Amino acid sequence: MRTPEDWKDGEKIIGACMNCASYENLSKTMGELDDAGIDLYHLDIxxxxxxxxxxxxxxxxxxxxxxxxxxxxxHLMVRDAARYVDTFVRLGAQIVHVHGEEDSQVTRTLQHIRDIGAKSSLAISPCTSFETAKEALNVCDYVLVMRVNPGFAGQKALPFVDEKIKKLVEAKDYYGYKILVDGGVSAQSVADLWKAGVDGFCLGNAGLFGHKESYKQIVQSLRALPRD
Structure with missing residues (x-):
């Protein structure tokens, strides 16, 4: 089984948002996504x-x-997410994203995720500032930046979030986390945010599912996008 440690520094992480996938033949869908070279299966709870x-x-x-x-x-978009961390790690989740907006002791939850052998990630909604999230970054392996208000697929990205992404990129070497973005992630978003220093992309309807190109064609074109 692959792990996040298999991702090299500077490698573009391509993720599939599985709440946007077809479940009529999940085995076929997963086979096509694996064959396309998807790195990460992103599961919104x-x-x-x-x-x-x-x-x-x-x-x-x-x-x-x-x-x-x-x-x-x-990605635990649930009340009292700390109660469910152990369950999902036992089921095979290797990265767990939790929200500080819901958890007054989110640093404790993030540390617990690490303690039980998974990678910790702070999910940051559009309404949450970099300054509000700053202390929790000390116990983050990843940061998941929401470019839309969490809850529904198919929303357009909120442009004001990009200023927060810039601050998170500037701080990531100091804190030691990688940045994933989620919400309205199109091919153009990947091109722009990859150049800005983002590490990974959770692709839903805007960037992966429901397009005329095959998953493999889409992933290959995204991997070819330059950072410079």
Whole structure:
């Protein structure tokens, strides 16, 4: 099984947002995504309370984990996320994204994720400033920057988030995290944000699913985008 340690410094991380995928034939979909060279399967867990939508759960994580040896993560858009960290790590999540907006002791939760053998990640909503998130960065392996308000696929990216991304890029060597972006991530977004210093991209409807090109063609074109 591959792990986040397999990703080299400076390598572009291409992720598939699985709440946008077709589940009619999940095995076929996963096979095509694996063959395309997807690095990360990004699994949005939503409870209908923290965000106004319900999506994916333990059974989905278990099913996807059985179909791939690539890295799987979970984005816990749920109330009291700390209660569910152990469950999803046992199911095979290798990176766990949690929100500080919901957790008053998020540094404790992030450290616990590390303690049980997974990679910790702070998910930052558009409403949360860099300054508000700054202290939690000390216990982050990753930062997941939401470019849309969490809860629904298909939203357009909010341009004001890019200023926060710039601050996070400037600070990432000091704190030692990698930056993933999620929400409205198109091919043009990948081109621009890769040049800006972002490490990885969670692709949904805007960048991967529902396009006339094959997954392999899309991933190959994204990998070819230059940083300079």
């Amino acid at each position: 939503m409870d209908g309370t923290f965000v106004p939508n319900i999506a994916l759960g333990p059974q989905d994580v278990s099913a996807i984990r059985k179909l791939t040896d690539r890295v799987c993560d979970v």
